[in-house]
Amino acid sequence: MTNRLSGPLPDPSADAGYPADHPERVGFFTDTSICIGCKACEVACKEWNALPSEEAGVPGDLTGMSYDNTGGLGASTWRHVAFVEQTVPARKSPQVDLGMPAATLPGAGPDGSGDATEVRWLMSSDVCKHCTHAACLDVCPTGALIRSEHGTVVVQNDICNGCGYCIPACPYGVIDQRPGDGGAFKCTMCQDRLGAGLMPACATACPTESIQFGPLDELRARAAERVDALHLAGVTDARLYGHDPNDGVGGDGAFFLLLDEPEVYGLPPDPVVTTRDLPSMWRHAGAAAVAVAGVVAAAFLGARR
Amino acid sequence: MVPDAEFRSYYDRPIIKPPVWKVPDVPTYLYLGGVAGVSSATAALADATGRPVLRRVGRLAAAFGATVSVGALVHDLGRPTRFLHMLRVFNPTSPLSVGSWILAPFGALAGATAASELTGIAPGLARLAGAGAGALGPALTTYTAVLLADTAVPAWHEAYRELPFVFAGSALASGGGVGMLAGDEAGPARAIAVAGAAVELAATSVLERRIGLAARAYRTGRAGAVLRAARAATVAGAVGAVLSAKPGRHTRLLSVVSAALLNAGSAATRYGVFEAGMASARDPEYTVVPQRERLAARAQGVAVDPSS
Numbered sequence: 275m276t277n278r279l280s281g282p283l284p285d286p287s288a289d290a291g292y293p294a295d296h297p298e299r300v301g302f303f304t305d306t307s308i309c310i311g312c313k314a315c316e317v318a319c320k321e322w323n324a325l326p327s328e329e330a331g332v333p334g335d336l337t338g339m340s341y342d343n344t345g346g347l348g349a350s351t352w353r354h355v356a357f358v359e360q361t362v363p364a365r366k367s368p369q370v371d372l373g374m375p376a377a378t379l380p381g382a383g384p385d386g387s388g389d390a391t392e393v394r395w396l397m398s399s400d401v402c403k404h405c406t407h408a409a410c411l412d413v414c415p416t417g418a419l420i421r422s423e424h425g426t427v428v429v430q431n432d433i434c435n436g437c438g439y440c441i442p443a444c445p446y447g448v449i450d451q452r453p454g455d456g457g458a459f460k461c462t463m464c465q466d467r468l469g470a471g472l473m474p475a476c477a478t479a480c481p482t483e484s485i486q487f488g489p490l491d492e493l494r495a496r497a498a499e500r501v502d503a504l505h506l507a508g509v510t511d512a513r514l515y516g517h518d519p520n521d522g523v524g525g526d527g528a529f530f531l532l533l534d535e536p537e538v539y540g541l542p543p544d545p546v547v548t549t550r551d552l553p554s555m556w557r558h559a560g561a562a563a564v565a566v567a568g569v570v571a572a573a574f575l576g577a578r579r
Numbered sequence: 580m581v582p583d584a585e586f587r588s589y590y591d592r593p594i595i596k597p598p599v600w601k602v603p604d605v606p607t608y609l610y611l612g613g614v615a616g617v618s619s620a621t622a623a624l625a626d627a628t629g630r631p632v633l634r635r636v637g638r639l640a641a642a643f644g645a646t647v648s649v650g651a652l653v654h655d656l657g658r659p660t661r662f663l664h665m666l667r668v669f670n671p672t673s674p675l676s677v678g679s680w681i682l683a684p685f686g687a688l689a690g691a692t693a694a695s696e697l698t699g700i701a702p703g704l705a706r707l708a709g710a711g712a713g714a715l716g717p718a719l720t721t722y723t724a725v726l727l728a729d730t731a732v733p734a735w736h737e738a739y740r741e742l743p744f745v746f747a748g749s750a751l752a753s754g755g756g757v758g759m760l761a762g763d764e765a766g767p768a769r770a771i772a773v774a775g776a777a778v779e780l781a782a783t784s785v786l787e788r789r790i791g792l793a794a795r796a797y798r799t800g801r802a803g804a805v806l807r808a809a810r811a812a813t814v815a816g817a818v819g820a821v822l823s824a825k826p827g828r829h830t831r832l833l834s835v836v837s838a839a840l841l842n843a844g845s846a847a848t849r850y851g852v853f854e855a856g857m858a859s860a861r862d863p864e865y866t867v868v869p870q871r872e873r874l875a876a877r878a879q880g881v882a883v884d885p886s887s
Contacts, residue, residue: 279672339590346592356589413729415676416661417668435664436657439675442598442730442860451599456657537867540589544870548729548736549672555728555739559721562743565778566717569751570620573770574628 280550282519283406290421299425302485302528303493304399305500307512309484311341311397315353318479322464325350346540347400349452352461353476354400356539364390398539399485402448402461403516404527405547410440410449412549426463426527434458445545490527501531515541522546588863595731597860604655608648609723609849613746615644616719617754619689621768623713626706633761633768635696640757641712642693645686674725681718688712720750727856733866734796734859741786748782749845751775752813756841759820759834769820772841776817779848780810792869793859802855809847816840
């Protein structure tokens with residue numbers, strides 16, 4: 275039971291009952307170090323999945339959040355590019371010495387030290403994490419949320435009755451209710467395209483291969499190489515997020531290479547699937563229910579006629 | 580508490596999505612589910628011990644609470660016409676599924692029992708149905724705590740050990756309060772109400788001491804104000820209930836006023852808990868800071884409570 279609710283789980287599709295010949299688990303590796311913030315993924319996702327505009331907010335409204343006028347993932351936004359502008363001490367970029375006179379930043383010392391600053395621009399395309407242990411799926415009372423044969427998590431729109439339980443259950447704040455429709459919606463990893471042997475629309479549209487799609491095991495290996503290469507190149511801030519099968523959700527089907535702490539991108543630093551604690555919750559609720567029955571019974575036993 | 584300077588976020592936006600559950604639908608359901616659950620158990624035992632007035636009050640309160648609860652839950656759905664999809668599967672990892680499978684038979688049994696109470700038809704069957712509802716009643720009062728706790732909402736999830744007892748106490752106080760309207764037969768109901776008030780106050784106090792940063796959501800803002808009012812009403816109602824046990828000229832009036840205070844306190848407790856969760860969901864600090872502390876503790880090799 276424990277492993278069904280949390281911890282490493284090599285094959286979620288098999289756990290969900292698919293036969294042994296089901297397709298391998300696929301996922302996204304989003305390498306934010308090469309994201310250029312073009313939002314092609316957002317557009318491709320909207321186009322392919324025929325998503326309506328977000329009802330909240332006036333079209334054309336600017337958020338004041340750098341180039342991010344989307345805000346976050348939602349019922350009709352299944353890819354969201356975050357933009358963070360940071361003022362950091364100016365660094366001397368690692369570059370090839372051509373033996374030519376070089377210009378330095380104003381205020382910078384000859385070795386790049388000094389009080390000069392520069393803007394570091396972080397861009398990251400967020401998406402549903404397709405958790406190994408998905409809280410949205412666990413708490414769904416209708417069976418609308420299912421594990422697909424590809425190991426992803428999908429909402430069956432014709433089953434969802436809009437109870438909204440999945441929404442606060444998600445530790446990443448991904449899934450949401452669509453106003454006017456009432457149902458819950460999120461990324462399907464382009465379930466229809468997967469079935470036809472195609473890549474998801476966002477990964478197909480990404481011009482820099484910041485969004486990589488493929489078998490999850492391959493992506494994890496590739497990500498480990500990439501983060502090592504970045505560390506060697508001096509990008510010590512690079513770290514993987516959501517890649518570890520031992521984390522609180524059993525590892526994400528969509529994981530990331532980040533250049534700062536997760537919360538800077540709007541991601542929880544240590545997400546845990548809430549149903550990990552469900553057995554203990556039921557035990558406490560059971561004890562409390564017994565207490566209720568006990569108090570009522572004692573009140574009658576102790577009453578004088 | 581970690582100073583704000585060390586807490587970072589993405590433009591102060593919430594990390595988790597606040598629930599889309601509506602007020603008053605969900606707080607009303609939490610409250611009435613408690614009233615109905617305790618009333619059904621009270622009615623069943625009143626029936627078994629020959630207290631027809633208390634039985635009648637309990638049966639009617641159980642049926643009323645269950646009916647309005649179902650209405651509130653259906654109204655809260657994004658797609659209300661699909662409410663029957665709640666019974667499409669039984670999913671033990673979904674407290675809402677488990678709850679639907681508790682509420683559906685409870686509502687049917689409590690409704691049938693109350694119909695017999697009013698019409699006098701088939702009292703024997705009503706006794707059986709009432710016993711069934713009474714057996715399900717206690718589960719109905721506490722599963723709603725799991726419903727809230729089994730989310731990523733910090734103020735609810737962190738309180739998963741205490742919330743069932745808060746809700747149990749709140750249900751006993753309100754259900755017992757309703758039973759106090761049974762006049763001369765109100766004795767057991769009065770004891771239930773007073774015990775419930777004590778459990779509710781104690782459990783709430785334990786909750787606020789144990790859950791770390793999330794406790795702030797219970798103490799501040801709208802939730803804090805509502806919960807302080809709830810506590811005052813519950814204390815006053817409990818004192819009134821104790822005083823109303825002594826025979827006197829104004830005993831009946833005191834019972835009614837105490838019952839009203841206990842029910843107001845219980846409803847306010849549910850609403851306050853609901854609001855505390857909403858506040859903790861809207862502010863990323865409640866999500867980020869405890870998770871950061873957990874990571875820091877793990878990095879230092881400190882054993883972390885696996886369930887916190």
